[in-house]
Amino acid sequence: MFLYYIRLSLLSYKRNPILSSLMVLAVAIGIGAYMVIFTLNYFMGGDPIPQKSEQLFHVQLDYGDPALSNLDPPPQLTYLDATALLGLSRDYPHTASSKFAAVLEPEGNALRPFTVNGRGNYADFFTLFDVPFLYGSGWDRSADENYQQLVVLSQELNERLFGGANSVGETILMHGYYFTVVGVMDQWSPVPKFYDVNNGPFDPVEEAYVPWPLIVSLELPRSGNTNCWKAPEGDGLQAFLNAECAWIQFWVQLETPAEQSSYQNMIDNYARSQMDLGRLQRPVDKRLFTVTEWLLEQEVLPDETRILSALAAMLLAVCLLNTVGLLLSKFLGKSAEIGVRQALGAHKGSLFIQHLIEAGCIGAMGGLLGLGVATLGLEGVKRLLGDLIVTDWMHLNLSVVVVTIVLAIISTIVAGLYPIWRACNINPAIHLKLQ
Amino acid sequence: MLHMTHLSKTYRTALVETHALRDISLHVKEGEFITITGPSGCGKTTFLNIAGLLETYDQGEYLLDGQDVSQLGDYQRARLRNQKIGFIFQSFNLMPDLNLFDNVDVPLRYRGMKAAERKRRIEEALDSVGLLSRQKHLPSQLSGGQQQRVAIARALVGEPRFLLADEPTGNLDSATAEGVMELLESINDAGTTIIMVTHDPSLAGRSARNIHILDGRICEPEDAALTVIGQLDSQGRIPAAKATSTAILP
Numbered sequence: 001m002f003l004y005y006i007r008l009s010l011l012s013y014k015r016n017p018i019l020s021s022l023m024v025l026a027v028a029i030g031i032g033a034y035m036v037i038f039t040l041n042y043f044m045g046g047d048p049i050p051q052k053s054e055q056l057f058h059v060q061l062d063y064g065d066p067a068l069s070n071l072d073p074p075p076q077l078t079y080l081d082a083t084a085l086l087g088l089s090r091d092y093p094h095t096a097s098s099k100f101a102a103v104l105e106p107e108g109n110a111l112r113p114f115t116v117n118g119r120g121n122y123a124d125f126f127t128l129f130d131v132p133f134l135y136g137s138g139w140d141r142s143a144d145e146n147y148q149q150l151v152v153l154s155q156e157l158n159e160r161l162f163g164g165a166n167s168v169g170e171t172i173l174m175h176g177y178y179f180t181v182v183g184v185m186d187q188w189s190p191v192p193k194f195y196d197v198n199n200g201p202f203d204p205v206e207e208a209y210v211p212w213p214l215i216v217s218l219e220l221p222r223s224g225n226t227n228c229w230k231a232p233e234g235d236g237l238q239a240f241l242n243a244e245c246a247w248i249q250f251w252v253q254l255e256t257p258a259e260q261s262s263y264q265n266m267i268d269n270y271a272r273s274q275m276d277l278g279r280l281q282r283p284v285d286k287r288l289f290t291v292t293e294w295l296l297e298q299e300v301l302p303d304e305t306r307i308l309s310a311l312a313a314m315l316l317a318v319c320l321l322n323t324v325g326l327l328l329s330k331f332l333g334k335s336a337e338i339g340v341r342q343a344l345g346a347h348k349g350s351l352f353i354q355h356l357i358e359a360g361c362i363g364a365m366g367g368l369l370g371l372g373v374a375t376l377g378l379e380g381v382k383r384l385l386g387d388l389i390v391t392d393w394m395h396l397n398l399s400v401v402v403v404t405i406v407l408a409i410i411s412t413i414v415a416g417l418y419p420i421w422r423a424c425n426i427n428p429a430i431h432l433k434l435q
Numbered sequence: 436m437l438h439m440t441h442l443s444k445t446y447r448t449a450l451v452e453t454h455a456l457r458d459i460s461l462h463v464k465e466g467e468f469i470t471i472t473g474p475s476g477c478g479k480t481t482f483l484n485i486a487g488l489l490e491t492y493d494q495g496e497y498l499l500d501g502q503d504v505s506q507l508g509d510y511q512r513a514r515l516r517n518q519k520i521g522f523i524f525q526s527f528n529l530m531p532d533l534n535l536f537d538n539v540d541v542p543l544r545y546r547g548m549k550a551a552e553r554k555r556r557i558e559e560a561l562d563s564v565g566l567l568s569r570q571k572h573l574p575s576q577l578s579g580g581q582q583q584r585v586a587i588a589r590a591l592v593g594e595p596r597f598l599l600a601d602e603p604t605g606n607l608d609s610a611t612a613e614g615v616m617e618l619l620e621s622i623n624d625a626g627t628t629i630i631m632v633t634h635d636p637s638l639a640g641r642s643a644r645n646i647h648i649l650d651g652r653i654c655e656p657e658d659a660a661l662t663v664i665g666q667l668d669s670q671g672r673i674p675a676a677k678a679t680s681t682a683i684l685p
Contacts, residue, residue, distance in 0.1 A: 001544065004544060011532045011533070012532075014532065015531075015532050336528070337530055339528075340524075340528045340530065340541075341541065341545075342489065342513065342516075343487065343489060343516060343522045343528075344516070344517065344522070344541050344542040344545065344589070345513050345514070345516050345517020345518070345542050345545035345546065345593075346513060346545050347509050347510045347512075347513035347514070347545075348509050348513075349509075349510065350513075350545065427490070428489050429480075429481075429484040429489045429490045432484075432489070432522075432524055432528060432601075
């Protein structure tokens with residue numbers, strides 16, 4: 001009977017093409033608009049590294065101003081704390097990292113010098129975050145310890161400098177220093193950019209990655225947020241490094257609860273030692289955050305998306321209310337047919353199912369058209385925000401497509417419940433005589 | 436096979452109470468051909484709808500094949516309609532976007548019959564009304580008489596015990612009506628019980644038994660004869676009359 005009902009639904013569509021198309025359009029607009037916002041939320045609020053998001057921990061210490069106890073702890077670490085933790089947590093995969101922006105001088109005359117957004121990070125960064133490589137690989141810890149001038153390039157920068165060829169072993173001149181290319185990353189754009197949400201969670205990943213100690217030793221120009229609750233005592237880099245200024249992100253991989261507990265104790269002890277020294281004055285209960293906890297803690301999903309979600313849901317509701325009216329009109333217009341079917345042996349249950357399937361078909365068609373509306377909507381958002389954030393991730397993947405169709409079907413069926421109930425409870429005798 | 440005893444039906448609104456049927460008692464035997472006559476609004480169609488389980492009644496008893504139908508739910512009533520009753524309507528009530536084959540198929544769909552068996556029955560039914568060759572046509576491509584033949588095929592395809600026909604010739608010219616009437620008579624000759632509502636005394640005269648309803652009641656034969664003779668219009672039909680009893684509620 002299911003296929004029979006599907007066929008009847010298509011015939012019913014043909015019988016009232018304008019009314020049916022209006023319903024499909026109403027569903028498509030409502031669902032399409034909702035799916036644009038859903039897609040944005042889905043990717044912006046999604047888990048960027050699901051395979052190990054519960055094993056990666058962001059480390060936080062509260063070194064903030066004791067006079068402002070109601071302020072949240074700063075999200076980044078000071079140089080003093082980061083270097084201390086690097087020494088204490090050598091047994092675990094870990095990395096400190098921070099941004100820099102340096103001028104790169106390409107060899108030859110083909111390209112003019114340009115500024116590169118880079119990141120200083122420890123060797124474990126690449127394995128910690130499952131960074132994919134096109135050529136070569138990252139470096140090892142000894143390169144960090146020995147201040148080796150190595151660099152990993154993004155695919156885009158490698159394309160720009162070397163035309164996409166395998167550049168491992170080549171050198172680049174950056175900030176007046178030569179760096180040897182050890183690896184070229186494959187396409188990698190975690191959304192949100194969880195490892196550094198303080199410097200644009202939806203910014204593109206950096207173009208060049210160097211051992212973090214070089215940021216200090218070569219005085220690479222730091223970029224990104226820096227928060228100091230106390231002014232540096234003196235001038236120059238060393239004074240800045242010794243100051244209560246936070247600019248470093250710190251991540252560690254802890255695979256078991258035992259490791260997590262042990263690491264937590266270790267940083268608690270470190271925090272206590274710093275409190276004893278009078279540095280840390282605001283103890284906090286929680287210093288380790290998983291990726292998902294950290295994204296929530298930092299409220300990566302902007303408030304505007306919640307407002308947009310509510311608006312999109314309201315638009316969907318309005319469209320569905322219109323659909324209720326149109327379905328009511330359509331199904332009550334079929335009273336005579338319903339009466340005949342009842343006379344010929346259809347019970348109310350079978351008529352109810354028949355019309356539920358008809359509503360479902362309208363929903364499915366609305367969902368398919370809604371995919372087109374959503375695609376157009378996402379293109380619009382890309383054009384609107386393309387200059388501000390990376391928008392490569394704004395597309396309808398299989399999950400979103402399935403959710404769109406299913407949501408459209410379910411919404412239309414729900415919208416159809418009252419009209420169907422009304423239509424199936426007509427008095428057949430009246431309509432048989434009137435036809 | 437059909438036993439109605441002291442059956443009454445009243446339609447109520449906030450202000451008006453209309454007695455459509457009053458104390459109707461009727462017993463129909465297997466294989467009978469009964470016509471129901473009476474002026475418009477006298478309760479003929481209400482009677483037919485109750486007989487066809489499309490409407491409920493307020494008082495009395497209705498046994499269909501010995502089964503009391505008053506306690507049946509929607510599903511059981513639908514099943515009885517599907518298996519035992521065939522309907523023929525004045526305006527044919529074919530589904531305009533289904534071809535003849537699919538129109539005749541409708542009652543069999545609700546019986547959950549296998550496709551091959553349905554096909555066999557549909558082709559037989561269409562053949563019996565002389566329209567097998569036009570099974571892929573839409574109703575709009577047929578004349579009124581042909582459409583009524585399709586409706587008869589649809590009523591017969593489930594091999595019902597009795598047919599309820601509500602003015603089946605009302606929308607047809609006299610020649611076509613005669614053809615439909617002959618078809619119904621042949622169906623009755625084959626053993627199917629038929630109850631037919633008609634305004635046409637000449638058709639009523641061809642049935643073995645004529646029941647005349649007036650003011651929601653079955654009339655005595657002599658009253659019926661007087662009514663018919665006294666109220667025939669120029670075309671020999673019983674004219675519309677306010678035949679049911681309506682009371683204004685206090």
